[in-house]
Amino acid sequence: MAQKYSTIFRWINVVVDYALLNGTLYASFLMSDHDVIWVDVYDYKLTILLLNFCWFFSASTFDIYSHVLKRDAVPTMTANIASLCAFIAMAIIIKLLLPYIYIPPTPFIYYFALFPALLLVWRFFFLLLRKHKRNFWLGSNSIAIVGAGSAGIDLYNYIMSNPELDYHIAGVFDDDQSKVPPYIKYLGKADECINYASSNRISEIYCALPYDESERIENLLQEADKHMVRFRLVPDVKGTIHHNFLVEMFGFVPVLKPREEPLENKANEILKRMFDILFSSMVIILILSWLLPILALVIKLDSKGPVFFKQLRSGKNNKPFYCLKFRSMTVNSECDSLQTSKYDARVTRVGRILRKTSIDEFPQFINVFLGDMSVVGPRPHMLKHTQDYSQLIDNYMVRHFLTPGITGWAQVNGFRGETKETTAMLSRVQADLWYLENWSILLDIKIIFLTIWNGLRNNDNVY
Secondary structure (H helix, E strand, O other): OHHHHHHHHHHHHHHHHHHHHHHHHHHHHHHOOOOHHHHHOHHHHHHHHHHHHHHHHHHHHOOOOOOOOOOOHHHHHHHHHHHHHHHHHHHHHHHHHOOOOOOOHHHHHHHHHHHHHHHHHHHHHHHHHHHHHHHHHHOOOEEEEEOOOHHHHHHHHHHHOOHHHOOEEEEEEOOOHHHOOOOOOEEEOHHHHHHHHHHOOOOEEEEOOOHHHHHHHHHHHHHHHHOOOEEEEOOOOOOOOOOOOEEEEEOOEEEEEOOOOHHHOHHHHHHHHHHHHHHHHHHHHHHHHHHHHHHHHHHHHHOOOOOEEEEEEEOHHHOEEEEEEEOOEOOOOOOOOOOOOOOOOOEOHHHHHHHHHOHHHOOHHHHHHHOOOEEEOOOOOEHHHHHHHHHHOOOHHHHHHOOOEEEOHHHHOOOOOOOOOHHHHHHHHHHHHHHHHHOOHHHHHHHHHHHHHHHOOOOOOOO
């Protein structure tokens, strides 16, 4: 019941918000005595489209449409106010970037006063209504777990650590009371669970008994149906495989996979590639077009050698590619095996500045445009490092499921520069795996902004 009503009220909030977004804009022009034929003018149509995009981005960033029935009132209002601030800021930035779009100022003064006020009033009204109807909309969320094995205890810990799920766990049933940790309430033997549930308003039973008790599980299922108690089966695969798995259904056949990979979805892969082409094209045209000849001259005057440094690195699916950089070192024979260290004599005077400011990485936008790299992804490593670390670190090669990036989740979290110890590389790999499992286009944009922000600060680990 909770999920059903959550979906309904999520879409009610979406529809009302966008109705206010566009209706308020129309009303603002009427209030300013402008003729309503403004809707036929191209600039206004473009403005409407851009404002809708700004709100979509702001609302998605602050996740205001998630947990509409479960999130507390104060965090809900805080998220909405933050979304409105981001929305207004984005609208101002777009106006500054596109000054040729003519919009009369008076309607928009009305608009940016009316829309935030009406949206907050609507959200406040919804929260008041929710306060009185919340118990009915959420229904009974009291559950019990049968089985104190690894699956049952993991399920208990997960629900308790995620209060937004709004489940109350009455306790755990198991034939062996000693298996139930002291911080969990013991309710009795497994066969007593159905009678307990029907007499104590337990809405769902989560059965985490091992597979070798299949006959017993079938009997509990039949009893649960008779007493109108919903019965859920929790597969216990951790008894034989020491790894967390996700379940993917092929019809009625469950298939376990060790991780979620959003970029396995072709639509997400195409979206990321389109973003890479657009972003790299802008950098090449707006920055590299004038920066390249200047730096080429400076690098040539500073030391002998080519302008670009090309190095074979590990790409997607471990396919080698030539990674481009502005040359920051004197030409040497150790570049493919020895990392740069502090006070490295190979680094030139100009190269030290290029490396400290990360300007030496800019030619990699050419790699991005060609498809060898992405703007955001795991950093590509030298072939020797890939060979060495793949023997030392578990899951190291998994990062090569992704296209390598100019920046990444590891880099914005401080895991960059020289890796003197294996633990430093392990931290990078863990961050790269987190990115693999949690990718979204908004996460890429966030990482780009964090990269720019971190670039403005001094980084002692980069030299």
